[in-house]
């Protein structure tokens with residue numbers, strides 16, 4: 001473990017990383033009693049092709065993730081640029097299941113909620129979790145991948161705002 005000296009404060013750290021664009025997913029799953037759960041995540045990424053692994057970093061204060069993890073499966077819902085409301089809804093504090101109110105979800109192969117009008121879904125079985133600083137690195141074995149709406153531009157998060165990942169060809 002290194003305790004390297006730093007040349008910046010946490011506000012600078014956040015600001016500089018705000019200049020690094022990320023995609024946005026909502027990680028969905030279910031609690032042990034079947035209640036739908038989800039949270040907005042910008043750190044989701046492919047890790048390995050053979051075997052297929054994907055993962056994300058989740059803060060240790062997350063309320064939804066430990067409940068999803070008890071069932072051992074989750075789905076990454078890749079948001080479209082038009083889903084800003086969904087992005088913020090699943091990022092705001094909510095302990096009463098209200099994140100899903102008024103949303104008509106379908107189901108992924110692993111039984112997780114699939115949000116309507118998402119660009120793609122990636123189903124995972126929880127393989128591993130590593131404590132890293134104040135976050136956990138969650139590693140999932142990918143069990144199903146689908147592009148549901150190929151024509152929709154994916155969401156990009158940049159400098160604190162949602163935008164559009166369309167690249168002109």
Ligand SMILES: Cc1cc2nc3c(=O)[nH]c(=O)nc-3n(C[C@H](O)[C@H](O)[C@H](O)COP(=O)(O)O)c2cc1C
Pocket residue numbers: 024038039040041042043044056057058059061062063064065087088090091092093094157
């Ligand atoms: C664009 C965006 C990206 C985010 N990415 C992450 C992330 O990668 N990891 C994380 O722990 N929280 C991330 N968050 C914050 C969580 O969505 C937020 O803390 C949420 O309230 C957690 O919900 P929970 O406590 O129900 O688990 C992100 C929020 C936004 C708006």
